[in-house]
Amino acid sequence: MDCLFCKIAAGEIPSQKVYEDEEILAFRDIAPMAPVHILVIPKAHIGSVDEITPENSNLVAHIFQVIPQIARAEKLEKGYRVVSNCGEHAGQSVHHLHFHILGGRQLSLEMA
Numbered sequence: 001m002d003c004l005f006c007k008i009a010a011g012e013i014p015s016q017k018v019y020e021d022e023e024i025l026a027f028r029d030i031a032p033m034a035p036v037h038i039l040v041i042p043k044a045h046i047g048s049v050d051e052i053t054p055e056n057s058n059l060v061a062h063i064f065q066v067i068p069q070i071a072r073a074e075k076l077e078k079g080y081r082v083v084s085n086c087g088e089h090a091g092q093s094v095h096h097l098h099f100h101i102l103g104g105r106q107l108s109l110e111m112a
C-alpha cells in the first residue's frame, strides 16, 4: 500500500522520532504549526478515526497513555492540544490515523 505514514513507521522514510515502541511511533511534523508539533501514529495502518473499531481501539488507548509522557518530555506543562483530522471536511491530508500534539505557545481557541 502506498501510504506515507506506513513508510515512516517502517523506517523507509526518515523522521525525527520522539517516541517509539512496538505498536506506535511519534515524530515531529515536517511543517510545524506550533513550537511543538508532534504526530503520533499506530504502526499498523488505520485510515482515520472513522476506522477505529473494538478490534484496534487498544492501539488508540495506548497512544493516549503515551501522549502525556511525550508532553512531559517536551515540557508542555502549560498545556497542549490533541487533534485528529478525519476526512475531507476536516482537511485530512494523510490517510493513516494520526494525532497531532500541538503546544509551546498560547493556542487559538478557534476550533473551526
Ligand code: 5GP
Binding pocket: 004, 015, 016, 027, 028, 029, 030, 031, 032, 039, 084, 085, 091, 092, 093, 094, 095
Ligand atoms: P493532516 O492534515 O492529515 O491532519 O496531517 C498531516 C500532517 O502530516 C501535516 O501536518 C503535515 O505537515 C505532516 N506531514 C506530511 N508529510 C510529512 C512527512 O513526510 N514527514 C513528516 N514528519 N510530517 C509530514
Ligand code: ZN
Binding pocket: 003, 004, 005, 006, 007, 044, 045, 046, 095, 096
Ligand atoms: Zn498507513
